[in-house]
Amino acid sequence: MRKNRLSVVVVIIVVFLIGSFFVEKKESAKEKLPTVGVLQFVSHPALDQIYKGIQAGLKEKGYEDGKNMTIAFQNGQADQSKLATMSQQLVQEKKSDVLIGIATPAAQALANTTTEIPIVLGAITDPVSAGLVKDNQKPGGNITGVSDKSPVDAQFDLVTEILPKSKKVGILYASSEENSKYQVEEAKNVAEKKGMSVKTYAVPSSNEIAQTVQVMTSEVDFIYIPTDNTIANAMQTVVNEADKTKTPIIPSVDTMVEQGGLATVGINQFDLGVQTGKMAADILSGKAKPATTAIYTFKTGDIIVNQKQADKLGISIPEKIKSKAKSVD
Amino acid sequence: MIVSAIGQGMLWAILGLGIFMTYRILNFPDMTTEGSFPLGGAVCVTAITSGIHPIIATLLGVLAGMCAGLVTGLLFTKGKIPVILAGILVMSGLNSVILYVMQTPNLSLLNKPKIQDFFLQLNLPNYYDIVFLGVIFLAIIISLLLFFFNTNLGQAYIATGDNEHMARSIGIKTDSMKILGLTLSNGVIALSGALIAQNDGYADVNKGTGVIVIGLASIIIGEVLFGELTFAERLVAIVVGSIIYQLLILLVIKLGFDTTYLKVFSAVILAACLMIPQLKKALNLHFLPSKEDER
Numbered sequence: 095m096r097k098n099r100l101s102v103v104v105v106i107i108v109v110f111l112i113g114s115f116f117v118e119k120k121e122s123a124k125e126k127l128p129t130v131g132v133l134q135f136v137s138h139p140a141l142d143q144i145y146k147g148i149q150a151g152l153k154e155k156g157y158e159d160g161k162n163m164t165i166a167f168q169n170g171q172a173d174q175s176k177l178a179t180m181s182q183q184l185v186q187e188k189k190s191d192v193l194i195g196i197a198t199p200a201a202q203a204l205a206n207t208t209t210e211i212p213i214v215l216g217a218i219t220d221p222v223s224a225g226l227v228k229d230n231q232k233p234g235g236n237i238t239g240v241s242d243k244s245p246v247d248a249q250f251d252l253v254t255e256i257l258p259k260s261k262k263v264g265i266l267y268a269s270s271e272e273n274s275k276y277q278v279e280e281a282k283n284v285a286e287k288k289g290m291s292v293k294t295y296a297v298p299s300s301n302e303i304a305q306t307v308q309v310m311t312s313e314v315d316f317i318y319i320p321t322d323n324t325i326a327n328a329m330q331t332v333v334n335e336a337d338k339t340k341t342p343i344i345p346s347v348d349t350m351v352e353q354g355g356l357a358t359v360g361i362n363q364f365d366l367g368v369q370t371g372k373m374a375a376d377i378l379s380g381k382a383k384p385a386t387t388a389i390y391t392f393k394t395g396d397i398i399v400n401q402k403q404a405d406k407l408g409i410s411i412p413e414k415i416k417s418k419a420k421s422v423d
Numbered sequence: 424m425i426v427s428a429i430g431q432g433m434l435w436a437i438l439g440l441g442i443f444m445t446y447r448i449l450n451f452p453d454m455t456t457e458g459s460f461p462l463g464g465a466v467c468v469t470a471i472t473s474g475i476h477p478i479i480a481t482l483l484g485v486l487a488g489m490c491a492g493l494v495t496g497l498l499f500t501k502g503k504i505p506v507i508l509a510g511i512l513v514m515s516g517l518n519s520v521i522l523y524v525m526q527t528p529n530l531s532l533l534n535k536p537k538i539q540d541f542f543l544q545l546n547l548p549n550y551y552d553i554v555f556l557g558v559i560f561l562a563i564i565i566s567l568l569l570f571f572f573n574t575n576l577g578q579a580y581i582a583t584g585d586n587e588h589m590a591r592s593i594g595i596k597t598d599s600m601k602i603l604g605l606t607l608s609n610g611v612i613a614l615s616g617a618l619i620a621q622n623d624g625y626a627d628v629n630k631g632t633g634v635i636v637i638g639l640a641s642i643i644i645g646e647v648l649f650g651e652l653t654f655a656e657r658l659v660a661i662v663v664g665s666i667i668y669q670l671l672i673l674l675v676i677k678l679g680f681d682t683t684y685l686k687v688f689s690a691v692i693l694a695a696c697l698m699i700p701q702l703k704k705a706l707n708l709h710f711l712p713s714k715e716d717e718r
């Protein structure tokens with residue numbers, strides 16, 4: 095009886111495979127609203143803001159969810175084994191007209207699923223090194239998007255103004271993130287050009303952050319954090335440890351300043367999402383083609399200062415910066 | 424969609440077969456899995472990006488996985504470290520090895536040759552390349568396993584798992600058997616890692632997180648649904664179990680549940696499968712054939 099059951103199931107699977115092999119399903123061409131498929135890699139404040147921004151950006155261009163288009167949203171929650179299935183769901187089942195990938199693994203999963211449907215990248219620092227496009231100016235394929243590469247130059251300019259005595263920088267990042275690796279290299283170059291000595295600290299996971307920061311606070315004048323998902327999620331740990339020795343933190347994302355970083359010049363994640371949403375809308379309406387749309391990079395950003403944190407650390411922010419800065423606390 | 428899920432189920436089934444070799448035959452859980460799986464993918468993808476033929480690259484991935492298993496085996500038998508700990512140690516150490524091999528946490532295969540490209544000329548419908556790839560590799564692995572377990576060495580291996588004292592008393596080197604098992608099993612696991620990395624189009628240092636659950640799910644679903652089987656049938660049941668697990672995940676996604684909470688659904692699926700025998704007993708469902716009926 096039981097043995098039969100196994101053979102029955104095997105036969106069902108085989109018959110199904112052979113069946114659908116020959117019956118090339120003819121898709122019913124029924125009227126449907128244009129669909130934007132969004133695949134987010136994991137939930138955390140920065141990426142969630144991007145998704146909100148995307149919705150706002152689409153709306154700005156006249157596309158509203160539920161009215162004249164549908165958003166199909168999938169969140170992989172950092173489980174890479176599910177990203178492939180979710181991408182297929184967005185491509186085949188939801189018949190997305192434009193796909194948006196938030197964070198690198200999500201974008202790669204989408205890129206691997208389709209080479210035809212346009213893909214807009216949200217928050218990929220360097221699409222070339224992630225193997226997604228051949229060239230940032232002329233992507234050439236079905237992929238374009240918005241880079242979250244932060245204005246590192248501007249960030250270190252800010253440091254020299256508010257922390258003039260700081261000469262030793264420690265860069266904290268997760269060794270598991272492609273995004274950070276690229277940005278760390280860039281930050282290192284910029285800082286060295288400004289005459290600072292640079293030390294990099296890679297952590298394998300969020301569990302090692304507390305000890306690493308303890309070591310850093312005894313060795314460097316301030317801590318720099320790239321756009322790093324692992325560190326972003328553990329920002330509170332970093333702040334707690336750094337506060338003990340009053341070591342200032344210069345993150346590269348506004349949400350991390352809110353959580354206890356001192357200041358940064360940051361791309362607002364929401365604005366980044368808006369830009370992504372607008373790009374998707376242009377592709378959806380046929381105004382733009384991914385192959386000829388250059389990857390959008392933010393040249394400048396907003397100065398963001400956490401005044402409460404500055405007071406706590408006993409750092410006085412120069413007036414001319416204060417007047418330009420957006421304050422968070 | 425369903426075809427793709429079946430294809431993926433087949434690739435994941437290779438992982439289930441690898442775990443089966445230690446978890447069911449030697450009766451211990453091998454945590455090396457979560458390290459050897461991404462290692463297989465990492466080595467394979469790195470090899471392909473440096474111009475090596477995908478088939479050879481896949482085999483290199485398998486070799487790397489076998490080395491990882493060998494280290495766990497040595498730590499366990501010669502170093503007398505409890506097997507779970509030995510596995511966890513190797514798994515966390517492999518994180519660094521993977522980063523060293525790839526020189527980056529994430530390596531893409533876009534515009535690079537992949538093993539499933541060989542099916543391109545056949546002009547198959549969508550996703551049949553994975554199905555064919557899965558069928559071919561499953562056929563190879565299952566026949567190799569069946570062949571192996573029918574040799575004297577394979578019988579000694581099974582005996583080690585069944586009753587270690589007895590096996591030792593008839594002159595079987597049980598330590599060598601354990602090392603052999605861990606080595607072979609992690610080779611098979613790395614093979615599935617290499618194939619899945621090529622199917623996904625990239626290797627990532629974090630790809631191993633949670634894979635042991637997927638492997639165990641295939642084994643458990645197969646066992647719960649089909650019960651007592653011969654050895655060959657048990658291997659097939661793992662494949663079917665793996666396909667069913669992928670279909671259940673697909674179902675959860677399709678039913679429109681919020682995928683933010685997907686992990687709780689996979690946990691519920693697994694827990695439900697594990698409880699089926701108890702539920703059957705409790706409800707005394709006579710219409711489901713029990714073991715007694717068969718005898």
